[in-house]
Amino acid sequence: MAKKKKTTIKDIANVLNISPAAVSKALHDDSRISKKTKKAVKQVAKNLNYQPNHLASALRKGKSNLVGVVVPRTNSNFFSSVIQNMEEVLNKEGYNIIITQSNESFKKECDNIDTLLFTQVDGIIASMANETVDLSYYEKVKSKGIPLILFDRGENDLNVDYIGINDYDSSHIIVEHLVKQGCKRIAHIGGYRHTRIFNNRIRGYIDALKKHNLPLDDELLIESSLTTEDGREKMLQLLALEKRPDAVYVAGDYAALGALQLLNEKDIKLPQEIALVGFGNEPFAAMVKPSITSIDQHSAEIGKQAAKVFLEHAKKDTINQSLNKIILKAELVIRDSSRLK
Amino acid sequence: MAKKKKTTIKDIANVLNISPAAVSKALHDDSRISKKTKKAVKQVAKNLNYQPNHLASALRKGKSNLVGVVVPRTNSNFFSSVIQNMEEVLNKEGYNIIITQSNESFKKECDNIDTLLFTQVDGIIASMANETVDLSYYEKVKSKGIPLILFDRGENDLNVDYIGINDYDSSHIIVEHLVKQGCKRIAHIGGYRHTRIFNNRIRGYIDALKKHNLPLDDELLIESSLTTEDGREKMLQLLALEKRPDAVYVAGDYAALGALQLLNEKDIKLPQEIALVGFGNEPFAAMVKPSITSIDQHSAEIGKQAAKVFLEHAKKDTINQSLNKIILKAELVIRDSSRLK
DNA sequence: TATATTTGCTTAAACGTTTAAACAAATATA
DNA sequence: TATATTTGTTTAAACGTTTAAGCAAATATA
Numbered sequence: 234m235a236k237k238k239k240t241t242i243k244d245i246a247n248v249l250n251i252s253p254a255a256v257s258k259a260l261h262d263d264s265r266i267s268k269k270t271k272k273a274v275k276q277v278a279k280n281l282n283y284q285p286n287h288l289a290s291a292l293r294k295g296k297s298n299l300v301g302v303v304v305p306r307t308n309s310n311f312f313s314s315v316i317q318n319m320e321e322v323l324n325k326e327g328y329n330i331i332i333t334q335s336n337e338s339f340k341k342e343c344d345n346i347d348t349l350l351f352t353q354v355d356g357i358i359a360s361m362a363n364e365t366v367d368l369s370y371y372e373k374v375k376s377k378g379i380p381l382i383l384f385d386r387g388e389n390d391l392n393v394d395y396i397g398i399n400d401y402d403s404s405h406i407i408v409e410h411l412v413k414q415g416c417k418r419i420a421h422i423g424g425y426r427h428t429r430i431f432n433n434r435i436r437g438y439i440d441a442l443k444k445h446n447l448p449l450d451d452e453l454l455i456e457s458s459l460t461t462e463d464g465r466e467k468m469l470q471l472l473a474l475e476k477r478p479d480a481v482y483v484a485g486d487y488a489a490l491g492a493l494q495l496l497n498e499k500d501i502k503l504p505q506e507i508a509l510v511g512f513g514n515e516p517f518a519a520m521v522k523p524s525i526t527s528i529d530q531h532s533a534e535i536g537k538q539a540a541k542v543f544l545e546h547a548k549k550d551t552i553n554q555s556l557n558k559i560i561l562k563a564e565l566v567i568r569d570s571s572r573l574k
Numbered sequence: 575m576a577k578k579k580k581t582t583i584k585d586i587a588n589v590l591n592i593s594p595a596a597v598s599k600a601l602h603d604d605s606r607i608s609k610k611t612k613k614a615v616k617q618v619a620k621n622l623n624y625q626p627n628h629l630a631s632a633l634r635k636g637k638s639n640l641v642g643v644v645v646p647r648t649n650s651n652f653f654s655s656v657i658q659n660m661e662e663v664l665n666k667e668g669y670n671i672i673i674t675q676s677n678e679s680f681k682k683e684c685d686n687i688d689t690l691l692f693t694q695v696d697g698i699i700a701s702m703a704n705e706t707v708d709l710s711y712y713e714k715v716k717s718k719g720i721p722l723i724l725f726d727r728g729e730n731d732l733n734v735d736y737i738g739i740n741d742y743d744s745s746h747i748i749v750e751h752l753v754k755q756g757c758k759r760i761a762h763i764g765g766y767r768h769t770r771i772f773n774n775r776i777r778g779y780i781d782a783l784k785k786h787n788l789p790l791d792d793e794l795l796i797e798s799s800l801t802t803e804d805g806r807e808k809m810l811q812l813l814a815l816e817k818r819p820d821a822v823y824v825a826g827d828y829a830a831l832g833a834l835q836l837l838n839e840k841d842i843k844l845p846q847e848i849a850l851v852g853f854g855n856e857p858f859a860a861m862v863k864p865s866i867t868s869i870d871q872h873s874a875e876i877g878k879q880a881a882k883v884f885l886e887h888a889k890k891d892t893i894n895q896s897l898n899k900i901i902l903k904a905e906l907v908i909r910d911s912s913r914l915k
Numbered sequence: 916t917a918t919a920t921t922t923g924c925t926t927a928a929a930c931g932t933t934t935a936a937a938c939a940a941a942t943a944t945a
Numbered sequence: 946t947a948t949a950t951t952t953g954t955t956t957a958a959a960c961g962t963t964t965a966a967g968c969a970a971a972t973a974t975a
């Protein structure tokens with residue numbers, strides 16, 4: 234069986250004995266085409282099962298109507314929810330998205346960006362890998378004049394649009410909550426400082442401790458890759474301290490889960506002996522025993538806003554120099570792991 | 575700031591005073607181009623920061639080098655692992671993938687397929703939504719002569735390539751394991767029967783019970799949407815029975831998690847009072863307390879095989895009528911939730 | 916030395932669409 | 946009646962690449 238060749242505008246034109254141009258215009262409801270012709274064209278198009286060739290129109294129009302997305306991974310509720318909402322907004326405007334995952338690898342992230350540029354995407358929406366410190370690849374995108382929007386994991390140094398939550402404030406909200414529960418020795422298992430959001434969470438943690446006149450103890454502040462495995466390990470480290478903390482604020486839910494497992498295994502009572510707070514409000518935070526208090530990052534909103542910012546750019550034919558830096562207020566979802574009173 | 579216009583093959587040709595055709599050939603290492611010219615072309619290409627226009631070459635060559643992927647969702651470890659491995663294999667051969675999510679909605683699934691066809695993908699690799707019973711959209715893809723490969727959730731009726739595990743056998747393995755642990759009243763919270771894989775798991779469950787001379791009790795076989803929430807509910811239903819089961823085999827890990835939570839809340843001892851087995855080996859299965867015994871579906875292998883099958887098709891210019899139906903043997907990962915001896 | 920082959924390039928058409936410009940016919944305006 | 950405008954269409958070029966066919970010069974073969 235040979236491959237069928239697809240029907241083109243030309244085929245429709247031949248059937249009706251009109252020019253391809255007329256067909257194209259009829260299909261786009263051009264005002265200069267008669268109703269009669271439009272009707273006939275659409276009928277024939279349907280009969281022949283015509284599907285427009287996106288490549289050809291993209292080439293001619295100079296835009297692909299594709300938006301590239303780069304995320305560290307898709308199998309986290311946060312990213313998949315961001316993507317889903319982003320997609321919804323973009324689809325409505327005729328854009329499709331190409332999703333790529335970096336798996337937290339800088340190399341893969343660069344490859345992904347190359348791939349996306351090669352595919353002629355009209356814009357890139359990205360959240361950077363944990364590893365990423367060298368921003369030259371992002372400069373490359375910028376230098377091509379392609380709209381670049383970062384979310385969650387971004388960098389202030391790069392002069393690009395950004396959508397995220399206020400990490401500094403989030404730490405304040407968490408510490409405040411723990412203080413209210415009566416905790417006095419609050420530890421922080423944070424992410425790597427070179428990633429802006431994690432640095433902000435650490436700064437917020439430190440400043441919030443000061444604000445509540447709690448002593449800052451170096452032992453209680455640990456940097457972590459924030460995987461489940463590393464969460465266990467860092468928790469073990471905290472338990473080994475002479476003066477154990479009475480609360481642990483973990484900068485990611487997966488690591489918080491690891492910490493929780495360890496505490497459960499050691500039969501340490503949550504929240505009585507140690508209160509636990511995570512970050513990200515992954516669905517499992519509500520499902521584990523005890524359920525984990527966590528920060529909700531408004532993933533849906535972030536996705537929608539990112540898409541909207543891209544669309545703003547896309548509508549202008551010159552690069553918009555006015556930057557959008559959208560900072561959403563995060564929300565603390567209080568659950569059993571930290572509910573003392 | 576105006577948009578920069580990208581350098582094309584023509585620009586390179588102008589610099590070197592040769593024809594665009596020569597440049598194209600030089601870039602593709604055509605044997606008829608001299609080493610000297612090739613070197614010069616590549617140097618100039620680099621200097622001008624040339625990036626090939628994928629749309630133009632795709633249009634000319636009649637293929638986009640894009641593969642469309644349709645999954646129910648990306649935020650499950652199974653699907654994201656399948657995708658990641660698929661991507662790796664395809665990238666090596668110069669293909670990129672477009673990921674779309676159906677969110678288990680039939681309507682969204684159809685939209686996604688339309689989108690992919692519109693984007694001129696060279697093939698589609700899909701796993702169907704729970705809801706999907708009408709297969710006409712898949713027929714549409716087939717009728718276009720575009721390679722279509724299904725994995726995990728597929729349909730035997732559709733004459734297409736398929737990669738998945740042996741669900742029927744998996745049920746046997748699970749029941750056998752539970753019988754070995756001494757269980758005598760094994761319940762099954764299954765998926766919807768109209769989805770082939772779930773039907774196979776149910777058939778396997780029934781036949782395995784017969785094989786071990788266990789009575790088949792209608793009360794013990796329940797269909798479910800297999801969400802965490804529904805897992806709780808169906809477990810509750812089982813607990814309400816006059817004669818409770820001593821083991822529950824849940825056809826999905828998320829639902830198994832819901833069941834586990836409920837059992838934990840009711841202080842029912844696992845595995846002593848009720849043994850629990852899930853399906854899918856999601857990472858959390860190992861992380862919860864007690865850890866859940868589950869079936870590993872070899873997601874990496876499925877992803878790689880699906881990609882390979884697509885590549886086989888892509889290499890031929892006619893539709894290959896010989897079908898690949900690859901059935902992998904699943905592996906039971908035994909954990910605390912069912913370890914009695 | 917005459918002829919064949921190879922090398923290294925050019926020309927031109929093609930992929931399927933869009934769109935500016937042109938144009939004839941119909942209709943409106945003076 | 947002569948001129949202007951509107952309507953409905955066609956023509957042709959363009960988007961950036963690839964590729965079959967052609968051709969001149971260099972080299973090999975007889």
